[in-house]
Amino acid sequence: MSPLGVRLYIQDHHVVMDNGILQVTLSNPEGIVTGISYNGVDNLLEVLNDESNRGYWDVVWNALDGSKTGVFEVIKGTTFKVIKESEEQVEVSFSRPWDPSLQGKLVPLNIDKRFILLRGCSGFYSYAVYEHVGSMEWPAFSLGETRIAFKLRKDKFHYMAVADNRRRPMPLPDDRLPGRGQPLAYPEAVLLVNPVEPELKGEVDDKYQYSCDNKDLKVHGWISMDPPVGFWQITPSDEFRSGGPLKQNLTSHVGPTTLAVFLSAHYAGDDLVPKFGQGEPWKKVFGPVFIYVNSVMDREDPLTLWDDAKRQMLVEVQSWPYSFPASEDFQSSDQRGTVSGKLLVSDRYVCSDYIPAGGAYVGLAPPGDAGYWQRECKDYQFWTRADEMGYFSIKNIRSGNYNLYAWVPGFIGDYRNEVGITITPGCEIEMGDIVYEPPRDGPTLWEIGIPDRSAAEFYVPDPDPKYVNKLYVNHPDRFRQYGLWERYSQLYPSGDLVYTVGKSDYRKDWFFAHVNRKKEENTNTYEGTTWQIRFTLEDDNNQSDGGSYKLRVALASASLAELQVRVNNPKANRPLFSSGLIGRDNSIARHGIHGLYWVYNIEIPSGVLVKGNNTIYLTQPRAQSPFQGLMYDYIRLEAHPPQQLHA
Known part of the structure; x- marks a missing residue:
């Protein structure tokens, strides 16, 4: 029997997407995820929180004239629209346009948040299009952070997984409160002096202990033991994240909280905060990311939900770029191109012959100097790792102008190809052999x-x-x-x-x-x-x-x-x-x-x-x-x- 088709229910203050596996409830027209019903649980999100504090997109921004600094803003749509509605797929939009009357009140961006539910799919997708219009009425600003956050039920989700060797039962949010937790050198770090679970006494809880490099940050989330349910945030591509493969971001942490971070200054500072001039045109698609939920039969081990989440992550990665997002700003696979070649290293004090750049990180990022990619934070980047012989192939690159960058473990410095690369739809660019000469004056x-x-x-x-x-x-x-x-x-x-x-x-x-x-x-x-x-x-x-x-x-x-x-x-x-x-x-x-x-x-x-x-x-x-x-x-x-x- 084929899975039920997708249904959309539009109410006065909510919109519900339902495919018979899960129901996703969003506030109308704000587009806040207020409920996720799955496997007999009415809501996986924290029902004790206000509806606006369950599942949301947010930004932190600054006005460059200094009038507004560090403004935290949950993105709330003002217009709801059905983009696509069929038994196979529902896509809905919650948009929030900006105009000069909102100056100083809201981040100067047009933001269109999208949510997608597919037939037979145990999860839903979200992405957003941000735009700063090329008009002098649009003020200068900087964007310190943007992400999606989900606050899960603290009475159910107690086990967290970020990697095979980074998973564990976690403290409760109450354990961080006065009487149970003692703040340490900064507010994020708390010593558990009287936790609810006595075996955690004497441990430190700090969300930064669970941060992760972009290159390793594809799936993370939480497990509820009763009933056995997993909640996972899957990021199938790094292309819309800033700072390249080594940029670190937060993942999941005590709350229980799950994050999809797209832009942040963490582990970098102001260099990775994009700054936009007055009237500077800019548009970017963040996502889609996939929110995956899973379950096991009563007698199965709930911890196997992590293994299933990793399998699902591989499915999502192999499906990228997705074929189903309706926005014209999300480029499909036929609008993208490929660059391949072989990277060699020339260091005569190590070897008289060229050395294959095995394991090199090779990527396309906007034009700049060698190493510019690690501070780049406005546009898209596409990275891969070369094989042991230095061969690389970077697929599904959005059309546009780039430089090819690389760095090779075992050698200092950064490679940049002197000639820029223009990606056009369907192109397959073969670079041939390219040679990196790392800094070297003598033995x-x-x-x-x-x-x-x-x-x-x-x-x-x-x-x-x-x-x-x-x-x-x-x-x-x-x-x-x-x-x-x-x-x-x-x-x-x-x-x-x-x-x-x-x-x-x-x-x-x-x-x-x-x-x-x-x-x-x-x-x-x-x-x-x-x-x-x-x-x-x-x-x-x-x-x-x-x-x-x-x-x-x-x-x-x-x-x-x-x-x-x-x-x-x-x-x-x-x-x-x-x-x-x-x-x-x-x-x-x-x-x-x-x-x-x-x-x-x-x-x-x-x-x-x-x-x-x-x-x-x-x-x-x-x-x-x-x-x-x-x-x-x-x-x-x-x-x-x-x-x-x-x-």
Whole structure:
């Protein structure tokens, strides 16, 4: 028997979509998801919340003239419209136009929210079209965040899954309230002192412990054990997310809350907040994303709902771009194109032949300089990973103008193809062999770390026993524990980190974050720290021949920090190099092992280094808070090229 067709019921204040598997109720004309009925549960969303606080699109925005800052706005439609209605599919629109009379009251965007229910489908889709019109009546503004949020029933949804190794029974929202929870260094982090479930006592709950890179953020959600029901947010494509594959976003967290984040400044700062000038035309489609619900028979294990959600995620990814959205602004597969090729690396100090760029991240993003993609936040990006031989194919690229970008794990820096690429409907562009030459002046004298844009390979300490999240004990993501920044002062109570090339092991002896030191145990005052790299030079050819050395420092993160480099004289008034104040990614506080990526290529002139013992001093002097600091990705010292030395 075929599944029931889709039905649409329009009421005075609500619209109901029903396909016999689930019912989705939306407020009319606001377009807030007020109810999801499934598997005998009248509403999977939190019935104790006001209808406007259950399932909604929202924005955070600022007026660029400073008159409005950090405005949080739930997007409420003013016009309801049926876009498509048949037994196979219902698509409805809740739109909210903007005009100059709304200046300062609402974000200056036309917003059209869409919801789709298909026959036989255990879930529904949502997407939205945002538009800033090219007219001088439309003011300048910035868009700090936009997302979809679902607040689930706290009496049912207690088990959360973000990844195979990141899933667990979660605290209740009540556990974060005074008497049960004690706020820590910032409001998001709470120590559970008297939780409803006693086994959670002494743990830290912090929503940032469950953040995730875009590249890994395809499905997450919650399980109710009684009745056994899963609620999952599936994002089949990253094309409408900002910042590329390494941008981190929030997922699910105590609430129980499930998020689909499209734009945010998290783990990046203001660089990833798009700013629109007065009258600047812009239009973008966010989504569709899929809200999937599933269930098992009474005697089956409810935790298998996670496995089913992952299978459904693969189905959605393979179905992208969807064929059913009715908006002309969502490009179908025949309006898109493909780019393929082979990426090779040329580094003569590693290998005389070209090296296949195995596992390289290759993508198309709007035109810009090399590495621009990680700060790009207005338009679309399309990424893939090359195979072990460096072959790549990027499919389903929206028509438009792009550059081709790449970076290769194991090599520093960013590749950008010099020639722009224009995608037209149905095009198949074959790039052939393209070659990335990473920064390199001479042979490696020594190196610390692995060039992979992350500090994960360095020493991550055990957390203070008072602040443990049991999920991350003996876990690859042990850096997600709360309070690790405080462990540096405990491990280095009287002097800062000293790393001796040839003796030290970066996995044990290089602390994962270059953080400040607490001056005294019970004060909130901090001081900058200076790390040392000690090494021996066997000869001084560079000095005698007038050559120079090159120090390459790749940073995985910077939070209101500064990197100063001195060589062999820690008291030198002026450092050999200073980055100046950089970074607002806040990765130290938010348990990220990386934020934005920075590379500095520092010349060390002849005569500064000597034959025998040398020391490089790395200072981070900014010390107003414990969260200011750096994470290193990779450091390398290069000698001058031999042929130039003996020319």
